[in-house]
Amino acid sequence: MSKKFTRNMMATAVALAVQAGGGYCLAETDDNNFSLEEIVVTAQKREQSLQDVPSTVNAIQGDALTDMKLFNFSDLEQVSPGLELKTIDGRAGSISLRGVDYNPNSAAAAAVDVYWNDVTLGSNASGGVFQEMFDLGRVELLRGPQGTLQGRTSPAGAIAIHTAKPDMEEMEGYVRTTFTGNEGNNTQFASSLPIIPGELSIRVAGVYNTSEMNEVKNYLGGDVSDTETSAGRITVAWEPSDSFAAEFTYQYLESDLNNYTTLTGSSSLGQGLPDLDASDRTGIDAVPDNLHGRYENMALKLDWEVLNHQVTFLSGYSEVSSVRTYDNAMGNSDDSGFTQAGPHPKTGIAGSQLNDPQAMFDQNYASSQELRIASADNEFWDYTVGLYYGNESGFFNRQQMQAIAHPLVAPLNIYADTEVRSPFNIQSYGAFAHNMFYLTDQLTAQVGVRWQRQERTVEGSVFLNEDLSALHPAFPQDAELKQLIADDLETGNSEAWTGSVSLQYAFAEQDISVYASAATSFRPGGVNVAGQALNELTAYNEEDSWSLELGFKSQWLDNRLRLNGAVFHQDYSDYIGRFANINVNATSKPASVTYNGDATIQGVELDFEYLLTESWRMAGGMSYVEAEYKDGVKVPSNESGADCDTSGxxxxxxxxxxxxxxxxxxxxxxxxxxxxxxxxxxxxxxxxYKFTGRRTDADAPSGDLGGYGTFDLHVGLREAAASWDVSLFARNLFNKEATDSMDPETKTFSGVGTGYYKANVIPQRVVGVSGTYHF
Structure with a gap:
């Protein structure tokens, strides 16, 4: 481990010890009989106390998210240090954890998988997750490699979303509405309706949300970003006997997003455009970045108790359909996308436009089935064995204007509407076994193993999206102009074994346990799909990783203080990274590429919850991670120095x-x-209070971005029996301004830099009022 990492870890441990010591003195003087509630999780596919799981797991209750007005999935990072959630162009989301970055446009398997009521979601279904959260039971954040029990292997972790369950005995529910100063309204409802009390019940829930989001204004017209989302969910629970239970959940969500991109910089196009700073929250877009998305999720869970075993069958289905249109030349007031004279007509043959806006079409269908058999309450050995199958198919099509060599007057180019079409199919198979050995009353060992196989087919070609046969018979509608993925790369299979092993020791006289765990993970290789040929960079390799985690879990002061922590190290072979806007040497035009390179990650995580009095609770955590490429690794870059290979x-x-x-x-x-x-x-x-430290950002002009902190405050009044609740709140109370990340300089269609950079700024101060009525 590096000296910097060791120093930070020691400083954190000392600070936490001081904090825990100070809390001890305060609690010793209080004789009231109160304690923290036990947190039950299903991180290991069986109900366990959080303190008994030998890995880092954070559980966030749905009521806590509601109390803090954290309604959007990306808000989870406010209460989960080390977790970063970003919406990528509205149609998909990026989840990063423990220093592992991920871009959903990379076509690679996710570094952090998302599970909805225990079923896996399709790779593009994350866009449906990155929407409104409503009527949740809890969210579990599993940190570190998931190589045994989860539906898919993921190297950095998993997020398990559990929606609220029907009340089996009585009718109950709520209505909640929240108004915010950014023209926002979030209205939610839910109700449980027992059909046969104790045996059959239905729960319905829904949400409607609209707002101007971060209030980014478009310089060309004055419009402001806005969003509108509506969703409904129905859950049916049937428990006809003590040994059988069934639950089915269906959710439909539809969203519309009109977003303008915050720009910073000075125009280099001579168009009289203003100098912009990120704090201006201003974009320059001929059209808004518009996304219309439709997301459906279904989950069926069947549980039988048979001969002291729990037999569980899970079946899931998700469907994503989205259309995105956007300005291809942000920071440019010329609607043709051109800034220079020459053979660049505003319209191509047959009046085709320069695809400004351009369009993307996503269609994704995913299904999965899992069968598990788990022993229950044995004295020495408990086990879980299971089988998994997943099938995912669909397409990603992108329409764009491209230059085509004129067949009669070369080298003159004509510009035509084209479409990159990328149909795919991925089938996944898995078999797993997880064992828990209770060696003594204090010592527990766990051993797990998983076999998995993936079979994929991915195609990619450029097609003509208009009829140019009048110009030349070789250019009819839907003519294939270019094959982007060679025939021998269109299909590929990956197969791997992963596993985990841990030891956990619970001290007899104190409520403290320590553990050591080792695990491996795997992500399959794949192919890049871009608007131009990537040749030897088309395919990327499989990724393997192993990790070691040392941790402790403890409860103090008669269970009024819960304190957990871990230190970890993870080593990657052929880490799958994403490199955006790298110039292709043959064309001098940028493309994004997924590429491998060995890497290492190490870090420390701590979290606590402290009930100082019966009326005063504190909770928090921290994460420090170093994640970097190993010595000697070379990756795609726009640099051209002596340490670069420029021949490819x-x-x-x-x-x-x-x-x-x-x-x-x-x-x-x-x-x-x-x-x-x-x-x-x-x-x-x-x-x-959430603090984000200084970080490196290669796309920022300075090379890094400063740290920042935000503070949210809520003041409320609730009826003693909690039948109603009214609160006034402010997110980012002190209106802190900060740039969270940046993208490279925007360019026109002809490749000329605009002088502006895309700045992803944190949300401004939002003041609101919320009211809830329970019945």
Whole structure:
């Protein structure tokens, strides 16, 4: 481990020890009988106390998210240090954890998989997850390699979303509406309807949300970004006997997004456009970045108790359909996308436009089935064995204007509407076994193994999207202009074994346990699909990793303080990274490429929850991670120095010590809620502070971005029996301004830089009022 990492780890441990010691003195003087509730999770596919799981797991209750007005999936990072959630162009989302960066446009398997009511989602279904959260039971964040029990192997972790279950005994529900100063309204409802009390019940829930989001204004017209989402869900629970239970959940979500991109910089096009700073929250777009998405999720779970075993069958289905249109030349006021004279007509043959806006079409169908058999409450050995199958298919098509060599007047180019079409099919198979050995009353060993196989077919070609046969018979409608993936690369199979082993020791006299775990993970290789040929860079290799984690879990002060922590190291062979906007040497035009390089990650994580009094609770955590490429690794780059190989399709330059992504190495959060009981109602105050440290960003002009902190405050009044609740709140109370990440300089259709950079800024201060009625 590096000296920097060791120093940071020691400093954190000392700080936490001081904090825990101070809390001990305060709690010793309080004789009230109160304690933290036990947290039950299903991270190992069986109900267990959080403190008994030998790995880092964070459980966030749905009520806690509601109390802090965290309604969007990306808000989870506010209470989960080390987790970064970003919406990528509205149609998909990026989940980064433990320093592992991921871009959903990479076509690679996710570094962090998402599970919805225990079933896997399609790779493009993350766009449906990155929407409104409503009527949740809990969210579990599993950190580290998932190589045994989860539906798919993922190297950095998994997020398990569990929706609220029907009440089997009585009718109950709520209506909640929230208004915010950015023209926002979020209205949610849910109700449980027992059909046969104790045996059959239905729960319905829904949400409607609209707002102007970050209030980014378009300089060309004055419009402001806006979004509208509506969703409904129905859950049916049937428990005809003590030994059988069934649950079916269906959810439909539809969203519309009109987004303008915050730009920073000065125009280099001579068009009289203004100098912009990220704090201006201003874009320059001929049209908004518009996305219409439709997302369906279904999950069926059947549980039988047979001969002291739990037999579980899971079946899931997800469908994604989205259309995105966007400005291809942000920062340019010329709607043709051109800024220079020459053979660049505003319209091509047959009046084709320069595809401004351009369009993307996503269609994704995914299904999965899993069968598990788990022993129950044995004295020495408990086990879980299972089989998994997943099937995913669909297409990703991108329409764009491209230059085509004129067949009669070469080298003159004509410009025509084209479409990159990429149909795919992926089938996944798995078999797994997980064993728990209770060696003594205090010592537990766990051993797991998983076999998996993936069979994929991915195609990619450029087709003519208009009829140019009048110009030349070789150019009819739908003519194939270029094959982007060679025939021998269109199909590929991957097969691997992964596993995990751990030892956990619980001290007899204290409520403390320590553990050591080792695990492996795997991501299959694949192919890049771009608008131009990538030659030897078309395919990327499989990724393998192994990790070691040492941790502790503890409860203090008669279970009023819960304190957990871990230190980890992970080593990657052929880490799958994404490199955006790298110039292709043959064309001088940029493309994004997925590429392999060995890497290493190490870090420390801590979290606590402290009940100071019966009315005052504090919770928080921190994460510090170092994630970088190993010495001697070369990756695609736009540099051309002495340490670069410039002989291939793209320049490959030395990346020794280069950080894997733009995640901040250090993040932390702290929350506190205090309740003042009155006769008929309670007054409460809740605060949430999130700190994001300085981080490297190769796309930022300075090369890095500064750290920042935001503070949320909620003040509310609730009826003593909690039948109603009214609160006033402010997100980012002090209106902190900061840039979270940046993208490279935007360019026109002809490749000329605009002088502007895309800045992803944090949300501005939002003030709101919320009311809830329970029945």
């Amino acid at each position: 399709t793209m320049n490959l330059c030395d990346a020794s010590g280069l950080e894997l992504g733009s995640q901040a190495p250090f993040t932390a959060s702290l929350s506190s809620d205090y309740t003042i009981p009155m006769d008929a109602f309670d007054v409460y105050v809740t605060g949430l």
